[in-house]
Amino acid sequence: MTETAPEKVNGHVKPQVSLLKFAPAQPSAPVVEKTEEPRRRVRIDHLRRVVVEVRTHDGYRALIRHGAYTWGGARILARRAWESRTTARHERMMRIAEASGNEELVRQWEQRAYAYRFARHRRRVELLQMVMNAPKTIATGVGAGAGVLLLLGVMLAWANHDVADVLTPITAVVEFVAWVAFIAGVIWEPLLYALPFLALAGAWKVGRGQQAAPTWALPADAEERDVVPDENAILRALGKLSIPQLNAAIKEGWQPRWVSPTTRSGNGYHTQLQLPMGVTVEMIAGKKNVLAHNLMRKPIEVWPVEPPKQPGVLDLWVADQGSLSGPIPPWPLLLEGTADYFKGVPVAVSQRGEPIVGKLMASNYMVGGIMGQGKSSLVIALLLGAILAPIVIAEVYCMAYNVDFDPLKPRLRRLVKGDDDEQVKDALDALRRLRDEVTERGKLLESLGGEATKLTRELALKDPRMQPMVVVFDEVHELFGHKEYGKEAGELAVKVLKKARKVGITLIFTTVSPTADSIPRDVTRNTSNRVAFAVGDHVANDGLLGTGKHKAGITATTLIPGVDVGTAVTFGFTSKPFEVIRSHYIARDPEKGIDEVTPVVERAMGLYDGTGPVEEAEHQAADALADVAAVLGDEQRVLVQEVLHRLAEHNPGEYRDWSPTDLKRVLEPYGAEQYKSAGRMVVSRDRVQEAILARLGDDLDDEGADDI
């Protein structure tokens, strides 16, 4: 017996009772002549072309435009009239308030609607009463008027001694009425004929004022998209984003609450407004390109974001046209000046044109973006600034074969180049050393720093083991992505980053691949300053700037590679949720013979060797005895507390934390320590001066002994 495989229906063994309904087998269809369909399509295409092409005809556009103005104006007037006589407006406002969940506002509009209805009812009742009383009122009025005229006539007749004058006032009034009737008779007919035209003209004017015509029919200059993004321009631009919920709100009469009206901010404009229900900032950010177009800007010049503490608010910053593509001012330290590790280094200008300082103390960097967008240049600006502070130790681990860091070599403690296992291992070793270093420095800080919770300038100058360090890991994905060293490197980096900020170690990572696969998330999370040059997609963007940033409009995906070179979206440089920066460029192109980097390195070397204007490195230990003498001045005796106070003022770095014991420790060897006078501890000027002389004598003796 042969077994046959069960028949299958849709991949299942054929069921006993099939629930599948098969279409009856069609008799072979007769061959149909297919010539009709293309012809119909051709006709539709032709029709469509005619409809579209006719729009380009000036006469047709003018006809539609003016027709639409009139029709639209009439509709607007009718709506206004309707709203003025009914509670339609109140109800609309109530719907908006209700939709935005503002119960207080709903109640207010309800009360207004009630007051309006009440007033309208009273007016109607009064009108009715007036109509009913009209005959009586008219009769009374006419009677009173006739009486007055008659009285005037009598007085006139009396004055003129002519009885005929009694009727003169009444005759004059009758003649006046006849004239009015005559004039009205003359103008009535033309007025009657002109009335529809006047109404049409009025409607046309209103329609034109409101631009109530299809956009394609408007004259070329009528689409007055304003260069200044004021409230009107912003509302117009928002209304043309094709966001249904926003359009519905606008149709309902939504008027935004301007949290902050449009104000000038640097080289752009800043506005904040509350969005209606159903419309999120993400939706607006998703249409950033269209918004930028509507505001007559490039996408990079428009930044719609949601402030962290103001949910539902659209924070819009619009740069001046072209302001982000002009030349960047030269690096402030290019020709002169030194830097201070504890204050930071100028690296860029912000979107508003303000200087951006790259902090070094308590900061770490992750710089990413596709190739050739300026990552290395930004890091070189940071590093050049850092080495212009003579106390800084700098190391570079560049996991690629490139010459970017070569000119800095003389001033670097270590420069490793290359992406072979050997160099990657060097970078790993550097991280291992740094792990030990941060621990060591932590202990030193505890023992030397006293109250200080992090490295201070004084401490760094006092102890060479606490000299600030800047360590660059270029193309760091080679390290973190390394199959042998990657895992350990990631863990070490996180450990170092967590402790480095307090002990004066700055880590700078750069990568072309800022995704979670190449850079451990925890490494990026623990970097305070993140820089995204043009990136390939939102994954890379969020890998650098943080999850959800792309959706929230903080995105470097709109930066154009090759065009926006040197421009980056950053986090951590200022207190703002993000900052678009344009980095200073210290040019170097050996092929063209341009090299601005080397002179800066030479300057840094001058400072470092002590041949230049060293400000910080040459730290002289304070001479406490001389300082005490200086603060005593001419006074015979000074209270100990006063001496300590004056010393702290004189040299806060050295004496701020001094106590009477410290003072005693310095003065005692010379017998000049404080003593009690009239019940209070004092320091004597004469004793201190004698101590200085005694010390001088000792020094001379020592020199004499050395000479022998």
Ligand SMILES: Nc1ncnc2c1ncn2[C@@H]1O[C@H](COP(=O)(O)OP(=O)(O)OP(=O)(O)O)[C@@H](O)[C@H]1O
């Ligand atoms: N701020 C800037 N302004 C003007 N041009 C710049 C700026 N930064 C960089 N460039 C130009 O872009 C080129 C590439 O810069 P850089 O090497 O810094 O890019 P990168 O992102 O580090 O590229 P790679 O990943 O290939 O090293 C530079 O040689 C320079 O010509």
